Every structure is written in C-alpha cells, then in structure tokens.
Amino acid sequence: MAKCFHLGWFLQGSSIQSWNQPWTGNIADDWMFPSFFMELAKSLERAKFDYVLIEDSSYVGEAWNNSREIYLKNGISVPRQDPAITATLLAQATSRIGIVPTLATFTHHPYLVARLISSLDQISAGRMGWNMVTGSSDFAAKNYGLDALPQHDLRYDMADEYIDCVKQLWASWEPGAIVADAESRTLIDHTKVRQIDFKGKYYASRGPLNSGPSPQGQPVIAQAGGSPRGRAFAARHADTIVASVRGVDAMRDYKADLVHRAIEAGRDPSTIKLLFLIAPIIGGTEEEALIEKKRRSEQDADSIQQRLAFLSKITNIDFSTLDLDQPVPPLTTNGHQQLLEEFIAFAGRRTLRQALSDFNAAGEAIDLVGTPEQIALQMSEVMEQSGGDGFLFSPPNTNRRSVAEVADGLVPALQRLGVVRKAYSHDQFRDNLLAF
C-alpha cells in the first residue's frame, strides 16, 4: 500500500500574480479583485488539498541598488493586500480546505493575532491556520516604527514567548463556556472565561480574549524556519512545517532532524506534517513539458537581475554591487539565513552568474517535468524515500491554467495511484491534517 501524503499550495502574496507572464488574463486590470484567489481555493478544494498558505511581507523591496525601481517596475512582491482580508473571502468561498494567512510577530501584537485567527477560525467553521513568521527585512520594521528587526536568533526567542501568549489567550475560554441557558438567563458561564495576566520579557496581555472560543480551540500553526534556531522553534510549536530544501537526501535529513527535535521538545513527531516545496512543469506530453522547461530556463537567463533582486529582498544584501563574473564572496544576513547559507555553499568557486543559473533559489525539493502520470509517480517515490508528509506547490507562474494543471491533471493522477485523498474525512483543518 503506497504512503498517502498531504498537499498544500503556497500563494505568493494576496495580490498581483505573475504579471506579464503567459495565461494571466487581464491581471494588470483586475488584480485588486479577489475572484482569482476564490477560484483558486475552490479548485484546490475540488482536488482535496489540505491547505492554501497565503505568503506575506509588508514592505516594498529596495535592497537592490538602494532603489525600489526594480521591484516596482517588475511587480516583485508588490502590490500586496493584507492576507487576513483574503483569508476571510476564501473562507466564504469554500467549505473544507484549510486556509493559512501569514501574520508576522513584529507587525501584530499577540492579542491581535489571537483575536484575528480565532475569529477567522469561527467564520470558517474550524479551517483556519496561521503562518507564523518573524520577518526578515529592516524596511518592513521601519514601516512599523522600528529602526530595525531584532537579531535573527533573538527573533525566535521573542517568538517563543509570543506564541505562548497567543496560545494562552486561545485557551482563556474553557470548553463549554457558552451555556446559552435561557432558564437561568445565562449565555456564558463566567467562571469558564479566564484572565491570563501574561507578563513576559517582551510581551504582555491581560486577557481573556473577547472573541470567544474557536472551533479548533487552537488553530493550526504553520512555520518555515530553516536555520537551526528556526527548526528548533518549528519543532516546538508547528502543526505543519513548509520546508525549502533541495534533493531527496536533504529532504530525508530534514525529516530526521525534525523527528529528533520534536521528541526532544516532548512532542509526538507524527503530529507535525512536513511539506516540501515543488513547482512541477506539467505537459500533455513529455515533449510539451520539456519545451516549457526550456522556455522557463531562457526566461530565467533573461531575468537574472530580477532574480538577484529577489534574493536581495529576502537577505537585505545588495547583490547589484557584486561582479556577476567573479566568485561569490562570503556574505551574512539577518534575513533568510538558511537560503543564503545554501546559496553560498552551492556557489563554491562558481561565478555569481553561474551559481544563480544553476541554483534553484525558489527552493524546490525536486525537479518535476512531464505528464501528470510521470510526475505523480515520481512524487510518490520521492515521498516514500524521503519520509516526508507532503508537498507544497509553488509555481513561479500562478494562473488559472497552472492551477487547473495541478487540480484537474496532476491530482487525479495522484489519486489513481492512491497516494492522496479522494475525499475529506473531517470537517476541520487539523483533523484532516492528522488523518494520515
């Protein structure tokens, strides 16, 4: 019996997707309306996905050449709407799929996150998650009145406390607190709603939460920290981890590391679902897929500056100052540490241009190119070999066609192999996540 695995979709921000790419319709005119996201979520629900994760950042990039030009000109992660708004609309448009907006610890007070996610869990009947991120850019910090983000590992120390506060707020309503007893004229049993008096080193909140209990009690927590400190954090708190590593060996190592860390943190590792990024190139025939792969490679070679600008954005390093035809010098970051370290190690003696053209900066675990049947088989084998729990789709060009290729082409092929679900077995997000 083949191993059953989970599926998620990584939506690159709730706003304009893939501007100036094929099959994107009139995205420049209608990007600000939510219909595409609602259709996307419905399609993924039809394909019985576990969840859609809405990525977010709250600044316009300017790490490349000290300028916002390249980011604005090419629409790199901008414009971008608030993911909590999109999550609300997706909840309304669907009934079974999990929805995971990203909210950063430095942009929201713990009380606000607890209240927002709990309210979203209520209106979605128990289908909400929270992608917990600590941020990576000082430009974003400045938008919130800070001079800079705290140092990388300190951010995770603060996040430990933050999440403790959020969880206590969620637990400030005991089960059964709403009695709705008309006879005694009692809606809520006040003895079951508690003040938490949380006072930490960085955060404080009195509680109780005023939004009331949520269906899941504690909504699903997603995390993506890839550095050693980030992984320790994720192993302690996450219900699902989204990982960007390259190759089956690295996937297997990541899983082994997670199991080890989870046990160390006193958790049952089987309750944490580890999903790996992929961006399959799906064709009606293998030849068609290979042609599309070639087209994308040519496009990548043409857009070397934009790709480096993206690396600049998430590492705060101005790659425009480096010579493309020289080896990559030693670099450090207070942003995405894991990605930068992998890039430097990969680059070795290669020139920056060569390193970038060979390195898969998007972090896909494996190359998948072919027909739905070919890719489905490969995914199933890789999952078996790596011991992971599923895949997170992150196509570079998200549009109605690429969604249909996955939802109506690839997933049915996976279902025929018996490696993904054909029907949801539960109503709530966490229950579906824990179903296998």
Ligand SMILES: Cc1cc2nc3c(=O)[nH]c(=O)nc-3n(C[C@H](O)[C@H](O)[C@H](O)COP(=O)(O)O)c2cc1C
């Ligand atoms: C699939 C995936 C999704 C992520 N989504 C976001 C996001 O929406 N917002 C954000 O600020 N960081 C996001 N990150 C970055 C992580 O939160 C984290 O900073 C990054 O993986 C580097 O980990 P490290 O800081 O422990 O090195 C994401 C990372 C991955 C792999």
